[in-house]
Amino acid sequence: MLPKDYKTQVLSGEGANDYARYMRTDSLLALQRSPDEVVHRDELLFQVVHQSTELWLKLACAEVETATAAIREGHLEQATSLLRRAALSVQLVTEQLEMLRHLSPWDFQTIRTVLGHGSGADSPGWRAVQRHSRALGQAFGALLQERELNLTQMYQDGGHNPVVTLAEALIEWDERVSIWRVRHYKVITLIIGHDVVGTQGTPVQEVLTRLIAHRFFPELWQVRADLTRRGPLGADQAAADA
Numbered sequence: 273m274l275p276k277d278y279k280t281q282v283l284s285g286e287g288a289n290d291y292a293r294y295m296r297t298d299s300l301l302a303l304q305r306s307p308d309e310v311v312h313r314d315e316l317l318f319q320v321v322h323q324s325t326e327l328w329l330k331l332a333c334a335e336v337e338t339a340t341a342a343i344r345e346g347h348l349e350q351a352t353s354l355l356r357r358a359a360l361s362v363q364l365v366t367e368q369l370e371m372l373r374h375l376s377p378w379d380f381q382t383i384r385t386v387l388g389h390g391s392g393a394d395s396p397g398w399r400a401v402q403r404h405s406r407a408l409g410q411a412f413g414a415l416l417q418e419r420e421l422n423l424t425q426m427y428q429d430g431g432h433n434p435v436v437t438l439a440e441a442l443i444e445w446d447e448r449v450s451i452w453r454v455r456h457y458k459v460i461t462l463i464i465g466h467d468v469v470g471t472q473g474t475p476v477q478e479v480l481t482r483l484i485a486h487r488f489f490p491e492l493w494q495v496r497a498d499l500t501r502r503g504p505l506g507a508d509q510a511a512a513d514a
């Protein structure tokens with residue numbers, strides 16, 4: 273038998289080699305404005321952070337969508353591991369916001385001139401996160417209802433249960449999105465300040481700080497508060513509530 277020729281490219285498609293053909297690197301790397309198109313060299317940094325966020329969120333949403341279907345079919349462990357992947361994707365896009373620290377507030381004023389009314393508020397990835405999270409919350413709510421489960425009680429019973437593990441994965445997903453919003457708000461205030469409006473006319477401080485408090489699954493967070501009321505110091509809370 274002849275030795276395998278690893279130098280031969282075997283895939284069809286665009287690109288000089290199999291890596292380029294499978295990963296579609298020619299198309300991918302042509303998606304950023306070229307040096308002769310840009311008004312500021314840091315547009316590359318700005319586009320790479322945004323475009324890679326869209327990719328990670330594409331993955332996150334695919335995982336949330338399949339996790340939702342898995343919950344409907346009763347495959348709770350599969351749903352939990354897919355949600356963990358989705359949460360990690362959001363953690364990674366949160367970390368990459370750090371790169372925007374390297375954008376000078378004055379240089380960004382030049383970049384802003386070519387954005388039109390474009391804003392991350394129209395990000396397809398973040399819009400899909402909203403949509404898929406709603407469906408996820410509904411599927412989990414239906415599961416609790418069908419099985420007549422009392423989640424608060426299950427936590428009190430030790431929480432060693434696939435439903436509680438899944439609830440924790442939902443909470444983490446919700447929390448990760450919120451943490452992204454906190455970091456995003458902080459980055460905005462570093463770069464354009466707080467008492468200004470964005471490229472879509474949104475008052476930064478007023479609207480974005482309100483969004484930080486948003487919860488996809490308020491019932492799950494309520495379980496935490498209920499446990500505090502039921503805990504050994506619950507009487508203190510009851511006095512504060514009165």
Ligand code: HEM
Pocket residue numbers: 321322325326372375380390391392393394395398453456459460463464469470471472473474475476480483
């Ligand atoms: C220089 C960096 C950034 C600045 C100055 C900035 C600024 C803003 C501003 C001012 C808003 C309010 C809406 C408006 O534009 O009027 C906004 C919203 C938003 N931006 Fe950014 N942004 C930055 C980076 C990013 C990145 C990397 C993403 C990732 C795709 C992103 C996604 C969003 C989303 C999803 C919203 C809607 C609000 C929310 O859901 O919390 N932004 N941004």
